[in-house]
Amino acid sequence: MSSAASQRGVFITLEGGEGAGKSTQIKRLVARLAARGIEAVATREPGGTPGAEAIRGLLVTGDVARWDAVTETLLHYAARREHVEKTVKPALQRGAWVISDRFADSTMAYQGHAGAVGAARVGALHKLVLGDFTPDLTLILDLPVQVGLARAKSRANTAGANAAEDRYERMGLAFHEALRKAFLDIAAAEPQRCRVVAADTDADSVEAALWAQVAQQFKLPL
Ligand code: TMP
Numbered sequence: 595m596s597s598a599a600s601q602r603g604v605f606i607t608l609e610g611g612e613g614a615g616k617s618t619q620i621k622r623l624v625a626r627l628a629a630r631g632i633e634a635v636a637t638r639e640p641g642g643t644p645g646a647e648a649i650r651g652l653l654v655t656g657d658v659a660r661w662d663a664v665t666e667t668l669l670h671y672a673a674r675r676e677h678v679e680k681t682v683k684p685a686l687q688r689g690a691w692v693i694s695d696r697f698a699d700s701t702m703a704y705q706g707h708a709g710a711v712g713a714a715r716v717g718a719l720h721k722l723v724l725g726d727f728t729p730d731l732t733l734i735l736d737l738p739v740q741v742g743l744a745r746a747k748s749r750a751n752t753a754g755a756n757a758a759e760d761r762y763e764r765m766g767l768a769f770h771e772a773l774r775k776a777f778l779d780i781a782a783a784e785p786q787r788c789r790v791v792a793a794d795t796d797a798d799s800v801e802a803a804l805w806a807q808v809a810q811q812f813k814l815p816l
Contacts, residue, residue, distance in 0.1 A: 601689055602686050602687065602689065603633075603685060603686040603687075603688070603689050603690045603691045603692060604686075604691045604692075604730050604731070604812060605682065605686060605691075605692050605694070605729045605730050605731075606623075606691065606692070606693050606694070606729060606730065606731045606732070606733065606808065607693075607694045607696065607697040607698075607699065607729040607731075607732045607733070608620060608693070608694070608695055608696070608732075608733050608734075608735060609696060609697070609699045609700060609703070609732055609733070609734045609735070609777060610734055610735035610736060610737070610742075610777060610793060611737070611739060611742050611770055611773050611774055611777070612742045612743055612745075612746040612762065612763050612770065613737070613741070613742035613743060613744065613745030613746035613747075613749065614735035614736075614737055614742055614793045615735065615745070615793055615797060615800060616695045616696070616735060617638075617695055618797055619735070619797070619800055619801060619804055620636050620693050620695055621636065622797075622801045622804075623693055623801075623804060623805070623808065624636050624693060626801075626805055626808075627691060627693075630814060630815070632691055633689070633690045633691065634690065634691040634692070634693055635681075635685045635690050635691070635692050635693070636693050636695070637677070637681055637682070637692060637693070637694050637695070638694060638695035638696060639670075639673065639674060639677060639694060639695065639696040639697055639700065640653050640654070640669075640670055640673040640674070640677075640696075641673065641677070642673075642676075642677040642681045642682070642694070643676045643677055643680045643681050645673075645676045646672075646673035646674075646676040646677045649669055649672055649673040649676075650673060652669060653666065653669055653670065653673075653761070654759040654760075654761050654762065655758045655759060655760075655761055656761055657761075658761060658764050658765055660761075663705060663709055663710040663711050664711060664715075666705060666709075667701060667705045667706075667709075667711050667715070667716060667719065668719075670700075670701045670705065671701070671719055671720075671723045674697070674698065674701075674723065674724070675723050675724065677694075678724060678727060682694070694729075697729060697732075698720055698724070698728075699732060699734075699777065699780050699788075701716050701720075702716050702717070702720075702776070702780060703773050703776035703777050703780065704762065704773060706776070707772060707773070707775075707776035707779070708765075708769050708770075708772035708773040708776055709769075728787065729787065730787075730811075731787065731789070731807070731808065731811050731812075732781075732784075732787050732788045732789070733788075733789055733791055733804055733807060733808075734777050734778075734780070734781050734788055734789065734790045734791065735791055735793035735800070736774065736777065736778065736790050736791065736792055736793055736794075737792070737793040737794040738774075738794060739767065739770040739771055739773075739774055740767075741794055742770070742793075743763060743767075743770060746760070746763050747763070750763075777790075778790065789807045789811075791803045791804055791807065
């Protein structure tokens with residue numbers, strides 16, 4: 595076996611509030627990696643396995659107040675454990691890169707900081723469920739809350755979108771402002787892992803900015 599084939603892949607996560615354009619950017623990032631001969635698997639949270647997608651349905655639809663805050667956090671971690679064990683780790687082990695639309699920073703921001711659970715409990719739960727399993731690089735797409743929520747709303751009206759998946763979008767402006775601050779605080783606390791990219795521009799500019807970060811981090815040609 596060549597050393598390239600036996601090397602562990604790279605785990606990249608995209609994070610941010612609502613309407614940041616993560617899914618569009620993940621498709622573009624996967625295409626750029628493929629053009630350089632790198633197999634990249636696009637996945638998402640909550641989701642990424644059949645069981646985790648079933649849990650996703652419980653989390654992203656329905657009444658804003660349908661879950662106790664700790665129960666909700668446990669559901670996210672139940673989905674995450676499935677995703678990591680059955681999708682992420684096997685792909686990394688065969689040398690593929692994994693690009694995930696959201697990961698643990700979303701729980702820290704949504705449930706830990708903006709929600710009622712608190713950062714300490716989310717951190718302890720992560721350790722219990724996943725140990726020190728952490729992304730190699732996290733790209734945080736940042737944009738003004740009102741811009742993101744308006745984008746998310748118009749996207750929900752497009753063909754193929756699942757308009758019912760708006761439980762978090764309905765959580766109110768103060769929640770979303772706290773969320774934006776939480777992601778920026780996470781980035782400031784872990785500068786070696788996290789990069790903040792402005793997402794309030796056209797998709798081509800965001801794509802170029804994200805690629806510049808990935809290329810620099812992993813020494814790929816621009
Ligand atoms: P999205 O895939 O469209 O971003 O929707 C997933 C929603 O779930 C989004 O509103 C953020 C929320 N979420 C959490 O609250 N905690 C988490 O740990 C994750 C992964 C997502």
